[in-house]
Amino acid sequence: MKQLSFKQFWELSEIYTAPLNLFIILLGYAIAKFQLNSLPSPAFFLFVLIIVMFHITVNIFNNYMDYKNASDENYKQQTNIIGRDHLDIRFVRNIYLFSLAMSFLLGIILVWHTNWVIGVLGVIGFYIGLFYSYGRRPLNSLPIAEALTGTASGFFIPMISYYLAIYQDYTLTWPMIGKVFLISLPLVLMMFNNLLANNTCDLEEDIENHRKTLVYYLGKPLAVNVLLSVYAFSFIWLLVLVFTGLAPWTVLFLLLLFPKNWSQLKEYRTIQDKKKTFPIVLKAMSAIMVLYPVLYFIGSLFL
Template sequence: MKPKVFLEFVEIKSLIASVLPFVLGSLYAIYNYHQVHLGYLALFFVASSLFHMATNANDNYQDFLHAPRDADNQEFLEETNVVGVNQISIGQARTITFGLAGVSLVLGLWLVTRTGLPLLWMGLYSYAVGYFYAGGPKPISTGPFGEFFSGFTMGFMIFWIAVFINTYDVTTITWLSSFQVLVAAGLAIFAISNIMLANNICDMAEDIALGRHTILYYLGKPVMLRVFAWSYVAGYLCLVAAVWLGVLPPLSLLTLVSAIPVYKNTRLFLQKQVKRETFILAIKNATIICLSFAVFMGLGLLV
């Protein structure tokens, strides 16, 4: 397989969605606990990145494998799905998917032996979501909870695991500490879940044709477009609440300036929902939000 095809198959461009929560969780640990375990953190970064690629690969080949073979779906099979477009065999797809996931799993289990069982439970949840998102008899992505699981798993769990790996030896997980991390990660959670929501909004007709009953099927496009817009507001409110709780540096509030380009991009998306033209706006919004959050939070550690 050519490198270009491999990178397209694992959707390398989407890796930013897991890298930024990883950075944010690390900064959170430094701000609140004043320490970082660089070696363990580096291994977690590699493990999470490999698993992110494995999940993307699994999504692509599962979509190709289970798509109906009829005239209505020929365009999807031959011109849209990366497996069909590049004529990747199912054997190749599975080897790459389980190979990436296997290496990630080995690294994760080793980290469990060094940091403790909480990482095992968090990891098991993440791996389960990663597989069942597109695999199994009732894939998560074909139902109404895809946005929740994508936003919560990537926006919160990666953030939380990064915090845990840096602080396992100085603190214990409590309901209060978990709630504080959840609020601090709220901005990332809503921004990332909106990527999935934008994807489903653009693919609504195609999803229905393929038998996928996403949340658009139940609530309709007008309602979910409003949810899309207000989700960004909810994320910014989480940021303000986290600063008020004292778990984020006050300078993090400068992240609110990102609302200007996010507002402009959101208005464009609300006017037109075309996969090849405006879906990228949700990715741009998530990148702008999380990157500015990381920059201002990092500056907040210095003052």
């Protein structure tokens, strides 16, 4: 059996980003707690395990497909973990297939213990995750990649989490879905910005590999302005959520982040570089993605 070091698995699976999903899941439950005072079901905790497992699956698959589809030899041999560390491509594929099978099996168990609604939402989520980097025209090569992936992660995960907290006592309605979307919008926007910044920094590399993301059509200057506008709007949206009663007052503590983060983003405005300034964007967006669910959950406890 081939050997894969922990460091290689760490980079290949990008498992270090998995904890962020736990905060996204927390938001879904916090919404159910705030609106309906619901408690998590056993199925909710199974869903947490599925999300972590599928997160690992998708990241391994994305690295696998990026390596196979790469036209730029420098990216293939120096940047991608598979080529750089001379990993056996078949072994990587087998790891992906095993983790996919486990995710699918756990998903079947979840649907068996809940209902078809979870099955439908799960199939959509699986489709977006797998076809992000698969096919003749993978999603990550299209201008809809940022919006679609942001919606899948920032809205679908909280939506399923929310539903698993209420399905035993309530019937899901379109107004409920609409409220969850409006409340999840800050996460959708931050995920959109993360991908937009990543693709802005990787524009030249993406062109070499025939990936025409949104940045390709906008150009770097406009892409940066879109990112900053979306970031500013997200704070305005927090005020709207609180004043309409869709979010607890505790989320307003996030407004304290704006001055410092906005100032730091000036450096990204000047230069878009994967190593120098992308981490600044990632830190600013991740702060909201972590603190927003936590503050929302804390607010839900004051009912």
